[in-house]
Amino acid sequence: MSCTKAQLIESLMAGTGYTRKKSTELVESLLDIMKGALEAGEDVLISGFGKFRINRKQARRGRNPATGGQMMLRPRKVVTFKCAGQLKDRINE
Numbered sequence: 605m606s607c608t609k610a611q612l613i614e615s616l617m618a619g620t621g622y623t624r625k626k627s628t629e630l631v632e633s634l635l636d637i638m639k640g641a642l643e644a645g646e647d648v649l650i651s652g653f654g655k656f657r658i659n660r661k662q663a664r665r666g667r668n669p670a671t672g673g674q675m676m677l678r679p680r681k682v683v684t685f686k687c688a689g690q691l692k693d694r695i696n697e
Contacts, residue, residue: 609635642683654687 609631616627638648638656648656658681666677687695 650688652688652690654685654691656683656685658682659684 612631613624613627616622616630617624620627622630641648642656642658645658647658661680661682663679664677666675667673668675
């Protein structure tokens with residue numbers, strides 16, 4: 605099961621007593637800051653959680669799964685996440 609934005613807002617409301625509106629504003633603000641940093645090519649490091657970064661992928665030859673034909677995939681940027689050691693340890697307990 606995924607943790608949705610709505611669930612984050614609900615958890616914030618339950619943990620802090622903030623209103624739904626205030627909790628939504630906080631979550632949206634946090635996500636906007638992270639998006640802006642990634643768009644600017646900066647890494648987003650959250651201590652104890654992990655690091656989001658932009659990786660560049662080179663153009664490469666691929667295959668169209670519908671037709672089986674060969675095609676060239678264009679170069680692109682992708683967001684990757686590397687889990688912090690503390691979180692990795694908690695997950696593997």
